[in-house]
Amino acid sequence: MSDLSRIEAELSKLTRDLGEFLLLPPCDRSTPGFAKIWRPISRYRVALRTALRERGSALANPGANRGSGTEIERQMAFNAASRRLRLWSRIEDMVNKQIMPDRRSLMPPEEEFMSGAHNHYVNHLYSALHTLALPSAEALKIRIADAHPDIALPATHFEALMNAAFRICRAQRREQPPRFLDVGCGGGTKVFAALPFFKESHGLENNPSQAAVAAAVLERLDAPRAKVIEGDARAFAEYSDYDVIYFFRPIKDPDGLRDMEDRIMAQARPGTILIAPYNGFSAERDDMRCSMIVPTMYVVGMGPTQVETLRQRAELIGTEVPAHDAELDASLGYWRPVVAASSQNGYAL
Ligand SMILES: C[S@@+](CC[C@H](N)C(=O)[O-])C[C@H]1O[C@@H](n2cnc3c(N)ncnc32)[C@H](O)[C@@H]1O
Incomplete structure (x- = not known):
């Protein structure tokens, strides 16, 4: 085993302990406890x-012992090891933020996500995407009588809701990645917009032309x-598959x-997060089936005290949604x- 491989193997044992430490509840993540784990790690830098450096010289020198594998494999392993070392400062920053995490409310004040030039610009672009994803006027003629036309919630409002739901899911310490469902998904743009937050994102739509257009849009977007x-x-039987x-x-x-x-609440599993961003949701207050965690967002099968405890925990989860970077x-x-542990705590590289 080369020096480099031995050092990395030793480090792996220490970083496993650090991962376990980061998964402790925030009140148990003490600064001295962290220092005890981080100090031995930092000695390896x-x-x-x-x-x-030695490995780089050996790779460049045809006479040296360059180890096993093909030349390309050795070069790739060297590049990956260099990349890991370069990540050091970013990892340190990311970990430091989790020792005494900041408490942040789940939903920012409305002006933060609805006012200002940036929000207006994002919503302007989203509304174009939404229009492009609508079926043709001809296809819409078969609109079903009691359905609302595909009126979209602004993208920045949706993002704030997704971020809050993502943090609540993290605070629930779920074993499986949470799944998202948009009931009445129209042209499918919200199904797409939920993807950075959820591993799987589905839409339910009863208008066949809307559903066909949404499926085509998502295929076109390679999602x-x-x-x-x-x-x-009102007839869907699989609400319990979603979180x-x-x-x-x-x-x-x-009535419809x-x-x-009623159907959603009868089927959804305890702990499921419901997002109903409109006035008049029938379980808005004092309902045994769910409790409000923040306005327009509810948790199924939990009373107000349990939901308050969950909210407190979720406020200590970070707001960083990991980007999917296969190479990294x-x-x-x-x-x-x-x-992995940082991602559970809402922190990302
Ligand atoms: C207000 S739009 C929703 C837009 C999108 N979900 C959003 O938030 O931007 C309502 C959509 O629900 C669909 N819809 C209406 N009744 C439905 C039903 N019973 N089952 C499934 N979808 C329905 C409509 O066809 C329409 O596309």
Whole structure:
């Protein structure tokens, strides 16, 4: 085993402990506790630099022992090891933020996500995307009588809701990645917009032309983690497959809307997050089936006290949603447990 491999193997044991430490509840993540774990890790930084320099010279020298594998494999392994070392400062910053995490409210004040030039610009672009994803006027003629037309919630409002739901899911310490459903997904743009937050994002739509257009849009956008299901929200039998269920008043008729809400709440598993960004959601207050965690967002099967405890925990989760970078992911090596635990805490590289 080369010096470089030995050092990385030793480091892996220490970073595993750091990952476990980061998964402790924030009140148990003390500064001295962190220092005890980080100090031995930091001692490896210089040794790694030296080992990498030596490895680089050996790779450049045809006479030296360059180790096993093909030349390309050796070069790739060297590049990945260099990349891991270069990540050091970013990892240190990311970890430091988690020792005494800041408390941040789940939903920012409305002007933060609705006012100002940047929000207006994002919503302007989103509204163009939404229009482009609408079926033709001809296809819309078969619009179903009691359905609302595809009126979109502004993108920046949706982003704030997704961020809050993402943080609540993290605070729930779920074992499986949470799945998202947009009930009445129209042209599918919200299904797409939820993808950075959720591994799987589905849309339910009963208007066949809308559903077909949404499926085509998602295919065109090359979004294999997204899917459109054609079906009536009042007859759908699979709400229990989802962890975050979003419905922006798809049905005009109040009785029909209520049937849909009842059905969702009857099937959803305890802990499921419901997002109903409109006035008049039937379980808005004093309902045994769910409790409000922030305005327009509810948790199924929990009373107000349990939801308050969850909110407190979720406010300590960071707001950083990891970007999917396959190349970075493949080269994480000994940093993997630290990055995985940080992601559970809402922090990303
Ligand atoms: C207000 S738009 C939703 C837009 C999108 N979800 C958003 O938030 O931007 C309502 C959509 O719900 C669909 N819809 C209406 N009734 C439905 C039902 N019973 N089942 C499924 N979808 C329905 C409509 O066809 C329309 O596309």
